[in-house]
Amino acid sequence: MSNPQLKRAVLSSYLGSMIEFYDFLLYATASALVFNKVFFSSLDPAAGTVASLGTFASGYLARPLGGILFGHFGDRLGRKRMLVITMTVMGLASALIGLLPTYAQVGVLAPILLVALRVLQGIAIGGEWGGAVLMSAEHATSRRGLWASFTNAGAPSGQLLSTVAMTVTAAVAGEQGFLAWGWRVPFLLSVVLLAVGLFVRAKVAETPVFAQASAAEREGVPLVEVFRRHPGNLLRAVGVGFGAFVAQATLTTFLLAYATGAGFPRPTVLNALTISSAGAIAGILLFAALSDRVGRRPVVLGGAVLMALVAFVLFPLVDSGSFVLLTVAVVLGQSIAHPAMFGPLAALYSELFGTRTRYTGASLGYQISATGAGFAPVVFAGLIAGGAGTVAVSAVIAGCCLLTVVAIVLTSETSRTTLAEEPATTAATP
Template sequence: MAEPAGPVTVNDADARKVAFGAFVGTALEWYDFFLFGTAASLVFNHLFFASDDPVVATAGAFASFAVGFAARPLGAILFGHLGDRIGRRTCLIITVALIGFVTGVIGLLPTYFSIGVAAPVLLTLLRLLQGVAVGGEWGGAVTLAVEHAPKEHRGRYAAMPQIGSPIGTLLSSGAFLAVSLLPPESFNSWGWRLPFLAAFPLLGIALWIRRRVEESPLFEQLLREDELARSPVTEVFRRAFPQLLVGAGSTLLGVGGFYLSTTFVISYGTEYLGVDSSVLLSGTLVAAGVEIVVLLVGGRLAERHGPGRVTVVGGLVSALVAFPAFWLIDTASTTLVILGVTLAVACLSLPYAVSGALLTDLFPARLRYSGVALSANIASVISGFVPLVATALLAVSGGRSWTPALLLVVIALITAGSGALAPRLSLGHDEVVTG
């Protein structure tokens, strides 16, 4: 797995431009993807998976939610191969176009009460296409940002695409919070569609930004020197399988823990605790604002202490606060519910902040898009089922929150252990010099 023979010159000015482009495009993609999670908790269970049993309806909505995550490895394989063969930039333009179009179409779908069982089937198929697009998005955005960055500043630039996640949360939760103020009849008939339809104009913005982003200098050198992997996905499984597993474990908390603390908690709070949905959406908004700060700090900490150590600390702290966070949520007090959600998200955001730097260190440039995308999306497959598993555990425990809290502890410890192993397995040794 040879690297480019000579050093590649990069500088902070170019790195900032590319990282910003990766961030904006990723924020718009996560807005689209997160809309589905929020709607699964508040809308799809009633309008697309109608049932007299609220648990069955919620389980159906979360199952469709999970399909998007199950499809993400397909996107990782497809776009990982293309990203390591034809370039990172081209793939990122395709992924943002696909997810924007699909999300807009969801806003046009008729409900179960109009077309019957065809409604949840079509919704699930569109969610599958969302998953394929997102499966190729994040790995490419992080790879492009890192490969444009000076090595000593990779932590901060690798964190930029991560900031797209809380921005996407703010946009999606804010959009649903705004339309949830409509009368229930208006919200259920057309109000919930507005955030999805907004994806169409946002798609134009995303495409304009992505077309201005330049290709990775490391990829261009690999292309010139004919060092591209013939079958990058196959090579990742054959030559970097331990790195793949560790990478997946290191990202599990940032994705699965996040959906447990937000998507599941929204459903749990409304269905079991009787908390108004606006309170829970407000909690996700506050948590997303705090997460941005944690991500910025985490990127700098990665440069100083290494992403592996930061991942370990973030995993252990998240395990310690899991039960206290749910105890706060269980009070059903507006202030304490928001505090509980914010506390959980803030702690798990620390390993999420450095996951880009950690994963890109694990894989060499010729396999990086595939390796990063596969690692993140193996974790995402598991993560997509976390709200569903948490719902099942909650039913088993009679609606008591100790079971989802314990699930969060397990996820956090897996990430902490993976962070401890990651520095020993690094294969990414790109030669870069600051221009």
């Protein structure tokens, strides 16, 4: 494995993840701020918000399907081929969202088409993450946590890029213009990003770990092998990631809707999210690098405990009406607590499965846990609409972080293993 090839793999994984999450999280921002007015205009504002966030959840439900589908062929045929397909599907689906007619134009057909394209987005990103992580992790011979985490850093990078695109478009188009046509522009830009991503990805070679695997190791059905050989690791992977995804959706989606409902102007909320997303990129890389030194378990454990505590100060800070305190709230969550939970996951998930099942196992564990992010905004919006206070929302977030604590305590330390080894199948002793 040449050093230039590692650099290409890391750059490809980072850019690919950034582009995919730009498309996927652009939808999150739009569902919190725009889609309730464009695709659910026949409903009252509260019901429209819940319905809009419901379509957001449909993408997360489709992610495990993408993990199974692309994981199967990625474990059988190679990582690189699947990544070209996932990026193409995501880019085209996002561009088509930007061309959709509104509810006022075609009635109920508009939200139906929106959900269909969101499902395609979910399938694409469900297959993208695992392959992108493995392109970096399986090329790396040291500091695997850091190199693999560039894929995870692509998520806040995509969030940052999508938020900036929305902010600039909103400023140029104005309130009425933004609702009429401005929100479409960031989605249509996906075509340009798709071309850049495919160009970079074409220059990366297949991973040496996969290339060195024998033909016999590529036989069988990877999904069946995961359930037969590593069911405990799969369950622990789901538990470890669940709290991180609930926190992510709270900070990047639900808090947007909550803050605008509390009286903050849309640009103000987007500015706060832009700042915290920039901090999240650095946070993910730093905590992942730390996990190479001290282990994955203590870093994820510390992040989960901190996020549980931050959950109870988020909403009081937002309710203060201060932009500074709003920014403090999202920075505490998105730039510090969440990266500690999320940064080491790319390497950790790769280390929990063997080469013959790694794409499928890592993808499935990650994407099932990601359904927490899809449901969280809907559940929280329903709680608020039903009269529950924000303390109840904070308690749910803290409970999900507790699940992460239990799962990571039961997970064996993996940072000192090599990806050529068959992973441990037993739980750690608490």
